[in-house]
Amino acid sequence: MSLILTEKRGHIAILTLNRPDAMNALGAPGDGDQVAAACEAINDDQDIRCVILTGAGKAFSAGGDVKAMKAREGAFGGNGVKVRDGYRKNIHRIVRAIYGLEVPSIAAVNGAAIGLGCDVACMTDIRIAADTARFGVTFLKLGLIPGDGGAWLMPRTIGMSRAAELLFTGDVIDAAKAAEWGLISKAVPAGDLMGEALALAERIAQQPPHALRMAKSLLKHGQTASYDTLMEMSAAAQAIAHHTEDHMEGVDAILEKRSPVFKGA
Numbered sequence: 001m002s003l004i005l006t007e008k009r010g011h012i013a014i015l016t017l018n019r020p021d022a023m024n025a026l027g028a029p030g031d032g033d034q035v036a037a038a039c040e041a042i043n044d045d046q047d048i049r050c051v052i053l054t055g056a057g058k059a060f061s062a063g064g065d066v067k068a069m070k071a072r073e074g075a076f077g078g079n080g081v082k083v084r085d086g087y088r089k090n091i092h093r094i095v096r097a098i099y100g101l102e103v104p105s106i107a108a109v110n111g112a113a114i115g116l117g118c119d120v121a122c123m124t125d126i127r128i129a130a131d132t133a134r135f136g137v138t139f140l141k142l143g144l145i146p147g148d149g150g151a152w153l154m155p156r157t158i159g160m161s162r163a164a165e166l167l168f169t170g171d172v173i174d175a176a177k178a179a180e181w182g183l184i185s186k187a188v189p190a191g192d193l194m195g196e197a198l199a200l201a202e203r204i205a206q207q208p209p210h211a212l213r214m215a216k217s218l219l220k221h222g223q224t225a226s227y228d229t230l231m232e233m234s235a236a237a238q239a240i241a242h243h244t245e246d247h248m249e250g251v252d253a254i255l256e257k258r259s260p261v262f263k264g265a
């Protein structure tokens with residue numbers, strides 16, 4: 001069975017982690033390839049303007065597959081290099097692919113998001129969650145380290161003190177606390193989650209597509225680039241935006257006191 005389902009609704013792509021019997025645990029052979037292929041297809045499709053990532057069943061993702069961890073006990077004969085390379089080629093491909101989405105992404109966190117599952121949610125730009133969702137950075141409980149990018153992204157998302165508290169305690173927090181801490185934008189009644197995510201995605205999808213992708217790129221690179229580098233990148237992106245038909249459509253719409261209709265031109 002495919003780990004990931006892709007559905008296209010107008011300009012919105014919905015990616016669903018689809019391993020509900022295992023709470024959408026990740027890391028089976030080929031998972032990285034599947035997620036990378038799905039995300040690459042979205043990046044290549046200029047018709048897509050926003051992505052929603054969610055989970056099938058009651059969890060968003062329970063993170064790394066603990067049954068597979070048990071099954072491979074001793075399998076590498078103490079060869080840490082093989083484990084490292086496998087990790088890079090599979091689990092890292094999952095998080096890198098989601099982080100590398102070129103259009104705005106929304107995680108609709110429908111249930112537990114634990115360990116790698118929490119990091120996967122954090123790789124999206126905006127997170128909203130069902131009020132029943134739970135979040136945990138529980139790697140240490142398994143004798144593991146936060147190896148999926150969360151050690152980089154979590155402090156940037158919720159600040160160092162809270163990121164450290166989540167990591168060092170392994171506490172699982174509820175959606176209300178996640179919202180209070182800024183891990184998610186908001187918690188909504190579980191039955192409203194997809195409706196809320198779609199409504200948000202629809203609003204984002206009305207933006208001019210080229211400018212939208214460039215704006216996301218600047219926001220992302222702004223996390224690591226120097227101020228001067230980002231200013232140069234911004235000037236170059238603005239020059240491209242100025243030459244789009246959508247720019248003039250936006251200007252005309254303001255002058256004519258009407259809503260713009262952007263065409264991606």
Ligand SMILES: C/C=C/C(=O)SCCNC(=O)CCNC(=O)[C@H](O)C(C)(C)COP(=O)(O)OP(=O)(O)OC[C@H]1O[C@@H](n2cnc3c(N)ncnc32)[C@H](O)[C@@H]1OP(=O)(O)O
Pocket residue numbers: 021022023025058059061062063064065066067068091112114115116117138139142144
């Ligand atoms: C490299 C990456 C590392 C990491 O990500 S470290 C973190 C690893 N993940 C975890 O430690 C989470 C473990 N799971 C849980 O804490 C709970 O589950 C949940 C909170 C996600 C959900 O709890 P509930 O609703 O009570 O479901 P349930 O009865 O515990 O689980 C239903 C079935 O799902 C399997 N399952 C749950 N999590 C995983 C997982 N991470 N890997 C593989 N299978 C998992 C269970 O074992 C069980 O299956 P069965 O019916 O056969 O007993």
